[in-house]
Structures are given as C-alpha cells and as structure tokens.
Amino acid sequence: MVNKNPKVCEICGKKSAIALLYGPHYYCEKHFTKFFDNRVKKTIRKYELFKRGEKILVALSGGKDSTVVLYLLQKYYSKAHDIEALIIDEGVKGYREKSINLAVNNCKKWGIKHHLISFEKEFGITNDNLMPVLEQNSKLGGTCAFCGTLRRNIMNKYAKKFGADKLVTGHNLDDDVQSFVMNVFNNDFDRMKRMGATAGIIEHRGFVKRVKPLYQTPEKEIIAYCAYNNLKHYNKECCPYSWTAKRNEFREMLNTFENRFPGTQYSILRFYEQLKKELKLDKTKTKKMENSLHECKQCGEPTEKEFCKACELIEKIKSEKIKIKNKKLKTKKKKQITTSKKYNKSLTCATTKGK
Numbered sequence: 001m002v003n004k005n006p007k008v009c010e011i012c013g014k015k016s017a018i019a020l021l022y023g024p025h026y027y028c029e030k031h032f033t034k035f036f037d038n039r040v041k042k043t044i045r046k047y048e049l050f051k052r053g054e055k056i057l058v059a060l061s062g063g064k065d066s067t068v069v070l071y072l073l074q075k076y077y078s079k080a081h082d083i084e085a086l087i088i089d090e091g092v093k094g095y096r097e098k099s100i101n102l103a104v105n106n107c108k109k110w111g112i113k114h115h116l117i118s119f120e121k122e123f124g125i126t127n128d129n130l131m132p133v134l135e136q137n138s139k140l141g142g143t144c145a146f147c148g149t150l151r152r153n154i155m156n157k158y159a160k161k162f163g164a165d166k167l168v169t170g171h172n173l174d175d176d177v178q179s180f181v182m183n184v185f186n187n188d189f190d191r192m193k194r195m196g197a198t199a200g201i202i203e204h205r206g207f208v209k210r211v212k213p214l215y216q217t218p219e220k221e222i223i224a225y226c227a228y229n230n231l232k233h234y235n236k237e238c239c240p241y242s243w244t245a246k247r248n249e250f251r252e253m254l255n256t257f258e259n260r261f262p263g264t265q266y267s268i269l270r271f272y273e274q275l276k277k278e279l280k281l282d283k284t285k286t287k288k289m290e291n292s293l294h295e296c297k298q299c300g301e302p303t304e305k306e307f308c309k310a311c312e313l314i315e316k317i318k319s320e321k322i323k324i325k326n327k328k329l330k331t332k333k334k335k336q337i338t339t340s341k342k343y344n345k346s347l348t349c350a351t352t353k354g355k
C-alpha cells in the first residue's frame with residue numbers, strides 16, 4: 001500500500017480538506033470535487049442509467065441528496081438530455097415549506113423546469129392528518145411506509161404524464177446498504193432482489209425506470225460536497241415523523257461499523273452485487289408478474305389487484321377516519337345523555353323545591 005500523508009492532497013500536494021478512510025484518500029476541496037463528480041459519472045456509465053436523448057425527471061426534495069443529483073445532471077448531462085424536476089409536497093407543516101422553497105430556488109437558478117405536486121390535491125390527505133389516524137391503529141403501519149407508497153405512486157404517474165424515460169432519485173450508498181441489511185433482517189428476499197442502481201425487475205410500459213446516480217456515493221461525502229460547492233439545500237430539522245422509521249436503527253448500526261472499520265458499506269454493497277449476479281432470476285415468474293399487471297381502477301397505475309397499493313391505503317385511512325369519527329360521536333352522545341340526565345335531575349329537584 002502506498003504511504004499517503006493525511007495532511008496533504010494526494011493529487012496536488014496542497015493542504016488536504018477531507019480524508020476518505022476507506023481508500024484511504026486525502027484531497028483538497030478541488031480534487032475531492034473532481035473525484036466525487038467522476039464517481040457519479042462512472043456510476044451512470046457502469047449501470048447504464050441513461051441512454052442518449054432520454055428525458056429525465058428528477059425527484060427533488062430540496063435536501064442534500066436530490067440537490068446534488070440535480071446539480072450534477074444539469075452540469076454534465078443537460079446537453080444530451082431534457083431534464084425536469086418533480087417536487088412532492090407531503091404536507092408536513094413547518095418543515096416541508098422550507099425545503100420546497102429551496103428546491104424551487106435551485107431549479108430557477110439552474111434553469112430547470114419544475115412541477116409541484118401535493119398529497120393533498122392528489123389524494124385528499126396530508127402526512128399531518130395521516131399521523132393521528134395511524135396512532136389510533138398501529139396495524140395500519142408507520143407514516144414513512146405510507147408516505148413512501150404515496151410518493152412512489154406520484155413519481156411514476158407523473159413521470160409518465162411528463163413523458164420521462166427515467167426517474168432519478170437521490171438514494172445514496174448508505175440508503176442502499178441500509179435497505180439491504182434491513183431486507184436480510186426482515187427475511188424479505190423479493191424486496192432485496194429489486195434493489196440496485198436501477199430499481200425494480202419488472203419491465204412494463206406502466207413503470208418508468210427509477211435510477212440512482214448516487215448509488216456508490218457515501219452520505220457523509222454528499223454533505224462535504226454541498227459545503228465545498230456552496231449548494232444551498234435544506235439541512236435544518238428532520239421531518240417530524242422520521243423518528244417512526246425503523247431505518248434509523250440500521251443507519252446508526254452501520255455508521256458505527258463504518259467508523260470503526262472504514263469500507264464496511266462498500267463491502268456490503270459489493271457483496272450484494274455479487275449475490276445479485278449469482279441469483280438466477282426466475283424469468284417465467286417475472287414474465288407472469290408482468291402479464292398479470294393491469295391499470296388500477298382508481299388511479300390507472302399498474303397493479304396485480306383491482307386497486308394499487310396507494311389507493312388501497314387511502315381507502316383504509318378513509319374508513320379508519322370514519323370509524324374514529326363515529327367513536328367520537330358515540331362518546332359525545334353518551335356524555336350528552338349523562339348531562340341531560342343530570343339536568344333533568346336538577347330540574348326535578350328545582351320543581352320539587354317550588355312545590
């Protein structure tokens with residue numbers, strides 16, 4: 001192994017700004033930026049994420065990951081591709097407005113056309129009014145699971161509507177490694193097979209391919225990249241519902257390992273890639289799944305059932321809301337009966353007094 005001096009950039013010899021311990025690599029800001037850009041370009045080439053001339057829709061939240069992706073795509077790929085951004089408002093008061101503002105401002109600055117779609121308009125529900133319902137019935141699942149399903153529904157639906165060939169998300173190395181480990185812990189083999197730089201295994205005209213240019217980029221480096229390149233993004237408080245996500249536990253565990261044994265996350269990713277290569281995908285099963293897909297009766301998205309997962313969830317929430325409302329009404333009525341009984345009693349007393 002070449003002995004490197006952590007204090008100086010391994011390319012130019014100037015003072016180093018960052019240490020990437022898995023390498024190890026030591027870079028100044030300028031050479032770190034170059035290294036970072038090249039790795040994203042290599043990821044795009046290696047996994048053939050885009051074909052020349054394809055229209056790209058970037059799912060933009062205003063956070064660091066999607067901001068970096070949009071920045072790099074407009075910097076290197078806007079000549080060969082038509083790039084637009086999709087911003088989704090999940091309806092989280094006091095949190096989402098700020099990140100949406102930053103996302104919109106970046107689009108304006110970089111000359112990217114953007115579309116803003118809200119849960120409220122699309123489904124008549126927001127994350128804020130979803131949470132109290134889920135709290136009443138834990139069997140319905142967590143806010144993040146709901147939020148993810150509804151977001152995927154919007155992303156795919158609008159990607160088709162806007163004529164996009166690829167849908168880009170800001171998922172990074174840490175996200176995918178966490179997902180892999182979570183799938184192992186949950187014994188979810190089918191979900192595990194669908195992971196990768198290109199999400200999903202089903203080829204169907206109803207699905208727009210989701211791709212991840214930051215698939216090989218560690219989260220910590222995205223934070224540093226934003227700082228060195230002055231990329232304005234939302235980095236204040238997290239979504240108030242994020243504490244409900246099981247993923248947080250996995251993030252913490254994997255960060256501990258990465259800090260103690262640099263390179264752990266890359267090892268897990270390579271292991272997964274090797275595993276995926278060895279896996280013989282059951283083509284007949286996949287074909288059968290593809291053939292069984294038809295349009296959801298409610299929203300038109302591909303589904304094997306009558307209604308897609310998002311529409312099913314919305315229905316569940318609506319009926320749960322009605323149940324809660326009825327329960328509240330019953331309690332109110334009960335209270336009214338008791339109060340009027342009391343009132344009648346006191347009336348009787350008063351009447352008796354008057355006699």
Ligand code: SF4
Nearest residue numbers: 143144147239241242
């Ligand atoms: S933390 Fe959960 S609820 Fe909040 S935006 Fe993310 S997925 Fe949605």
Ligand SMILES: [Zn+2]
Nearest residue numbers: 009012028031
């Ligand atoms: Zn340098």
Ligand SMILES: [Zn+2]
Nearest residue numbers: 296299308311
């Ligand atoms: Zn549907």
